[in-house]
Amino acid sequence: MRFNIYRYDPDKDARPYMKAYELALEPTDRMLLDALVKIKAQDDSLAFRRSCREGVCGSDAMNINGKNGLACITKLADLPAQVTLRPLPGLPVVRDLIVDMTQFFKQYESIRPYLINEAPAPERERLQSPEAREALNGLYECILCACCSTACPSFWWNPDKFVGPAGLLQAYRFIADTRDRATAARLDDLEDPYRLFRCHSIMNCVDVCPKNLNPTQAIGKIKDIMVRRAV
Amino acid sequence: MSLPVRTFDAMVVGAGGSGLRAALELARAGLRVAVLSKVFPTRSHTVAAQGGVAAPLANSGEDNWHWHMYDTVKGSDYLGDQDAIEYMCRRAVEVVVELEHMGMPFDRLENGKIYQRPFGGHTQDYGSSKMAMRACAAADRTGHAMLHTLYQQNLHASTQFFVEWMALDLIRDADGDVLGVTALEMETGETSIFHAKATLLATGGAGRIFAASTNAFINTGDGLGMAARAGIPLQDMEFYQFHPTGVYGAGVLITEGVRGEGGYLLNKDGERFMERYAPNAKDLASRDVVSRAMTTEIKEGRGCGPQADHVMLKLDHLGAAVINQRLPGIREIAIKFANADPIREPIPVVPTVHYQMGGVPANYLGEVVAPAPGNREAVVHGLYAAGECSCVSVHGANRLGTNSLLDLLVFGKSSGEQMVKAIRESPAAHKPLPTDAAERSRARLARLDSARSGERVAEVSNDLRRVMQAHCGVFRFPELLVEGVEKMQAIAARAARSFIDDRSRVFNTARIEALELDNLVETAMSTVVSAEARKESRGAQARSDFPERDDANWLKHSLWYKDGSRLEYKPVHLNPLTVESFEPKVRTY
Numbered sequence: 001m002r003f004n005i006y007r008y009d010p011d012k013d014a015r016p017y018m019k020a021y022e023l024a025l026e027p028t029d030r031m032l033l034d035a036l037v038k039i040k041a042q043d044d045s046l047a048f049r050r051s052c053r054e055g056v057c058g059s060d061a062m063n064i065n066g067k068n069g070l071a072c073i074t075k076l077a078d079l080p081a082q083v084t085l086r087p088l089p090g091l092p093v094v095r096d097l098i099v100d101m102t103q104f105f106k107q108y109e110s111i112r113p114y115l116i117n118e119a120p121a122p123e124r125e126r127l128q129s130p131e132a133r134e135a136l137n138g139l140y141e142c143i144l145c146a147c148c149s150t151a152c153p154s155f156w157w158n159p160d161k162f163v164g165p166a167g168l169l170q171a172y173r174f175i176a177d178t179r180d181r182a183t184a185a186r187l188d189d190l191e192d193p194y195r196l197f198r199c200h201s202i203m204n205c206v207d208v209c210p211k212n213l214n215p216t217q218a219i220g221k222i223k224d225i226m227v228r229r230a231v
Numbered sequence: 232m233s234l235p236v237r238t239f240d241a242m243v244v245g246a247g248g249s250g251l252r253a254a255l256e257l258a259r260a261g262l263r264v265a266v267l268s269k270v271f272p273t274r275s276h277t278v279a280a281q282g283g284v285a286a287p288l289a290n291s292g293e294d295n296w297h298w299h300m301y302d303t304v305k306g307s308d309y310l311g312d313q314d315a316i317e318y319m320c321r322r323a324v325e326v327v328v329e330l331e332h333m334g335m336p337f338d339r340l341e342n343g344k345i346y347q348r349p350f351g352g353h354t355q356d357y358g359s360s361k362m363a364m365r366a367c368a369a370a371d372r373t374g375h376a377m378l379h380t381l382y383q384q385n386l387h388a389s390t391q392f393f394v395e396w397m398a399l400d401l402i403r404d405a406d407g408d409v410l411g412v413t414a415l416e417m418e419t420g421e422t423s424i425f426h427a428k429a430t431l432l433a434t435g436g437a438g439r440i441f442a443a444s445t446n447a448f449i450n451t452g453d454g455l456g457m458a459a460r461a462g463i464p465l466q467d468m469e470f471y472q473f474h475p476t477g478v479y480g481a482g483v484l485i486t487e488g489v490r491g492e493g494g495y496l497l498n499k500d501g502e503r504f505m506e507r508y509a510p511n512a513k514d515l516a517s518r519d520v521v522s523r524a525m526t527t528e529i530k531e532g533r534g535c536g537p538q539a540d541h542v543m544l545k546l547d548h549l550g551a552a553v554i555n556q557r558l559p560g561i562r563e564i565a566i567k568f569a570n571a572d573p574i575r576e577p578i579p580v581v582p583t584v585h586y587q588m589g590g591v592p593a594n595y596l597g598e599v600v601a602p603a604p605g606n607r608e609a610v611v612h613g614l615y616a617a618g619e620c621s622c623v624s625v626h627g628a629n630r631l632g633t634n635s636l637l638d639l640l641v642f643g644k645s646s647g648e649q650m651v652k653a654i655r656e657s658p659a660a661h662k663p664l665p666t667d668a669a670e671r672s673r674a675r676l677a678r679l680d681s682a683r684s685g686e687r688v689a690e691v692s693n694d695l696r697r698v699m700q701a702h703c704g705v706f707r708f709p710e711l712l713v714e715g716v717e718k719m720q721a722i723a724a725r726a727a728r729s730f731i732d733d734r735s736r737v738f739n740t741a742r743i744e745a746l747e748l749d750n751l752v753e754t755a756m757s758t759v760v761s762a763e764a765r766k767e768s769r770g771a772q773a774r775s776d777f778p779e780r781d782d783a784n785w786l787k788h789s790l791w792y793k794d795g796s797r798l799e800y801k802p803v804h805l806n807p808l809t810v811e812s813f814e815p816k817v818r819t820y
Contacts, residue, residue: 044741115334127343
């Protein structure tokens, strides 16, 4: 199999370039990450992030033949004989497949991603019905891999002003939580021409999410709640 | 070499569950705390925990901490320290309820309380045949939900993070006190000294010393290597848990919660073989028991597949509704890594290295303890350890499922509390750094910078993993152990001569892997040497030549020192804090 990989080391390269690697695969090589680890055993200068290798830590997001995904759960068998790997688009490249995610995390932090409930906590757990808990499914599972936000044209244009799909999914995760008491403040914070309303339902986020989550739907729900509270 | 010095009240090395729980305690107390992590906090391996966290909430049937304590002592094969186990079980409800208040999305019962499921080795009424519903779960993503919740709370508390910084070595002065760490910033390649009054190791386990592991790439035993190089012993390192259900060929974890929900194991004859090995608990016997049973089935020719080298985990009878609601992550993993949709077909599984029961010796307040003249458990001033890198020892020779997430909450919190107390009682000024504070790290980095040839790091570390896999498995054989020690000595020598091509200062992951190899070597060496020396079978250590537990000679903790690869032993704490001791007895499930 042939891998064309984006290479850039600011310490020695004037500009980025693509480097080709040929790899003879064995039956035990199932996922794209297995291939990357083998390539790195031959050329240790290839830099990429990885950790859990099972799609739950969110480290190894990259652009695979033009589409964002996680290397560890992308099956080699599902890829063509030529694979082109680039860093996630729209974020500054630190080196090779490693991007600077500062702006992405800043937007995540901006939505106050933690439960807010100033009422004195009861001695035991706060109660929540199974239905109310069910409302968090499809939201809390986000792994912050940034596949979605870096596939979003609105985020490419305004990464400093538009929260982006990942951050907005988490904003809705706390709005939807019956235990959270800050819904009004959360909505006020998002009622802004950029923070929420730069989403134009392009739905690239839904297309690329490796956990099959649906940020566009969550964003739609936030907009619905805003409309309902306005009338 | 004079390095930049950054000064804090407290340092936390590692941002998994225990590190984040401790950091929260420190930040909320208003102290200046720095949290160092090789990866962005939510990428830490706690994220991969699946089935649940133990707490006797009694939301589904009677339960109490006494029963939980008994199960944990028995599960440990009586090697666990009973004071620490009592401490953990008594604080379980508190730390889990607290986590719920922080926003953890636990699954719920109809009455709105936290959903709980049965798990291996957790029983009612001191080991009766009735299983306790003790595992508090967020579907099969409990670790993910927990890690994100703890990170979110740390954001709220404005904890200061140093992300993608790798800690290299502990700094100890002439008194033996720990004054902080040296660390490498991956993005720039710069090394700094972090000077602190209290330093917590929360670096997780080292499952990556084995070829087949459920563990993440980052689990390279960094805190263990740092401690060993600083002259601190590693405790009970022979005890590595093989989880019964890693995906065959891939190693990815399939939670014991599958069996908690009613799944079971089958051999090639379609027989539910655990009924023979554990007539009461069956598939929910403790992990060491189930892993040995599976290995025996395979060895005796009753394994599945063309190589007869795995068994099957059946759960289709649970129905699509239960699988989709309670085990959605498992379904995803099985489809991706085993090409099997568990709604229709069983998952091929094998026992796979999962958890390190041993670690840096610590008491239940998180203080690191090591032998000193006149005191077998003298506190190492300034150093704390919590979570999988520590050995408190609550898991003894075998950990019960769901007790690891509990361990990191309880001891993350207690070590944070103890650090706050120690810092408040300490003088205002930091103890001065020794002049050679960064010497050990400098030498390690200089060697890597000057090495131009030799063996590649990846070759040596792959060989290390193969040796450990072949010589230190579910069943351990005397000749293989002796040979394993010799092979590890050769690998340690090769590691010291390994080299990397990458010369860049910017995000040099080859350098990181080379530095990790140093830690893999210390961890693997301590494991195989301690295993070879322990002439008995207990919990996760099963020797062919000594098949029985030997309390007369071996009811004691191992302590391995890097210096001379030397072993010492210390007694088990058989006395709990307030209740009667559980005397060792024959362990059956």
